[in-house]
Amino acid sequence: MANPFRLRAAALTTTAVLLSAVLAGCGGSGKGGDLTAQKLDWKSCPAPSEAEGGGSPPSPLPNGGEWQCATMRAPLDWSRPKGDTIGIALIRARASGPASARIGSLVFNFGGPGGSGVTTLPAFGADYAALRTRYDLVSFDPRGVGRSAPVECESDAQLDEYFQQDATPDDHAEQVQLVNRTKQFNAACEKNSREILPHVRTTDAARDMDLMRQVLGDDKLHYFGISYGTELGGVYAHLFPKHVGRAVLDAVVDPTQTPEEGALGQARGFQLALDNFARDCTSKTEECPIGSTEQEVKDRIAKLLADLEKKPIPGIFPRQLTQTAATNGIAQSLYSKDFWLYLTEGLEQAYDGDGKILMLLSDSMNGRNENGEYSNLTAANTAINCSDEKPRYTADDVRRKLPEFRAASPLFGDFLAWGMVSCTDWAVPGAAYHPDVSAPGSAPILVIGNTGDPATPYEGSRKMVDALGKGVGVELTYKGQGHGAYDSKNKCVQSAVNGYLLDGRKPKANTVCS
Known part of the structure; x- marks a missing residue:
């Protein structure tokens, strides 16, 4: 199963919209040629594609300025730079200050991997108003993501079923079922995205960024990377230090960790965040509605998850809130302290037998909108990670490591450990x-x-x-x-x-x- 904790919560604003409602293409197009000489045709941005998450075109910036979109051609295969090309979707807001003060373009990657920069930058654009005084703000859908030759795996109905499965198997039969379902998902990716799968490594995206730098007219790449965007930025610096x-x-x-070490680090990280959430709730002057002590808060959450494994509760009709969905939703809310209120309300609701808020949080993590449509966030995340990462972990590997993961996090350890089988039988070998x-x-x-x-x-x-x-x-x-x-x-x-x-x-x- 794809490990959703590795996704940066690029859809946090979407989550807020969904919760407020509750609480109140790939394609070769010719050959490469001299791609550094191409001219970008900037136009008003269309509504996001389904692969980008759907929705409305980006609203104008608060202090004026329109978002503009364009498509950059890049080699499908960077080892054949004059071969077939793909389109890389870009978005920008021109610098708001005088032309004499403009430094150049500031390119953003918000993480994932698999997050659409074309939809995320406008959602957070106001936060970067100061930077826009001297830079054009630019972001993009990396190859395999959104409008940039998106990886496609399963249908929306199949993904609903995929995310309802038990991601923390307790016996051999459940373990076999999880591994087989992972193989089924990965086989669908190969069937539906055979052309792009070998070409979505982080090194490929870094080379796209250097082409982008040249096409944007900049001598140097000015860059702001967040989460996985830091790995992409580090790889770019390695390839193009000058x-x-x-x-x-x-x-x-952490660029020094294997996938196993990274997953174990996340187990500790999410446990720390949960501890901090519980401490914050119980240390306030008003009564914490989900427990009187820090330990009671965590014990009640653990009991909820154990109960959900035996008997899910109603979520968003017709789906039920399973143990997996609840764990995923709790993790999503820990990405931002602003969402701790939603976690508190979601837990209160779940204790009363209603799983709607936790399921909305889980849906956001998985890239599902209120219409039941999935972005290609999970497909791209799996494709990029499995192309980058050499290890292919088995159920035996996970079983050996479970005690260490459980010691790191009683709540998230199993979930993150079993996420390591995500690349089982992946069609493309991992790079390193x-x-x-x-x-x-x-x-x-x-x-x-x-x-x-x-x-x-x-x-x-x-x-x-x-x-x-x-x-x-x-x-x-x-x-x-x-x-x-x-x-x-x-x-x-x-x-x-x-x-x-x-x-x-x-x-x-x-x-x-x-």
Whole structure:
């Protein structure tokens, strides 16, 4: 089963819309030629495709300015740069300041892998107003994602069934069922996306970004990567160190870990976030509605999940809230402290036999909208991860590791351990045990770690700094909660990031914001 905890919650704004309602193409087109000379045809943005998550075209920016979209041609196979091409979907908002102050384009990747930058950048565009004074804000759907030759696997009905399965098997029969269902999903990806599957590695996306830099007219790539976007940024710096401009990596993926080590780190990270949530709820002056002590909050959640394994409760008709969906929904709410209120209300509701809120949170993690349509978030996430990662874990591997995962997190350990079988029988061999991000000769890169981050634990920021190499990574620590730092709106973090990106002021190494 695809491991949804590895997805960055790029759909957080969609979740908020859904909850408020409750609580109140691939294609070769000719040959490559000289792709660096292509001219982008910027036009008003269409409504997002189903693979991007659907919805309405992006609204104008609050202080004026329209979002514009274009398609960049890139080689399908970077080993054959003059062969068949695919389209890479781009979006931009032009710089709001005077032309004389413009630095260039600032390219964003919001993570996943599998998240659509074309839909995510407008959702958070107002948060980057200060950066827009001197940059065109640009993002894109990486290859295999959204409008950029999307990986397609199963139908919406099949995905509903896929996400209802028991992802924490208790006996041999259930384990065989989980592995076989994973093989079925992966076989559908191969059948429906055979052409693109061998070409969605992170190294391919990094080469697309360097082509993008040239087509946008920039001598250097100015970059803002979040979550998996930090891995993509590190790989870009490794491949093109002399082309790195001002770059920020926020919510840092540890580039030294194997997939197993990464999953174990996430088990610890999500457990820490759950502990912090329980502590926050029970430490307030008003009564915590889901438990009187931190331990009681966690015990009641564990009991809920155990009960749901035996007997699911009504979720969003006709689906029921299963143990898997509830675990997924709880994890989604831990990506942002702003969502702790939804988690509290969702748990209250579930204890009364109604699983709607937790299921909405789970749907958001899985890329499902209110109409029952799935983006290709999970398909792309699986394809990119399985193309990048060499290990192919078996049920025997998981069984051996379960005690360690359970010690790291009684609540999330099993779920994350069994997620390691996601690449069983994947059609394309994995590239490496972990990415190479060594970047000697690169310009300084600002690396931000959040001490309370569940999805990319804080320790990864130091590992990234060390791996980038001497004189490249500049570490900044944010003592906060949630996934990422800049979007927390912490003034210290934003001042450091804005100072570097706008004025080239590198913060002192090991700066701490709280």
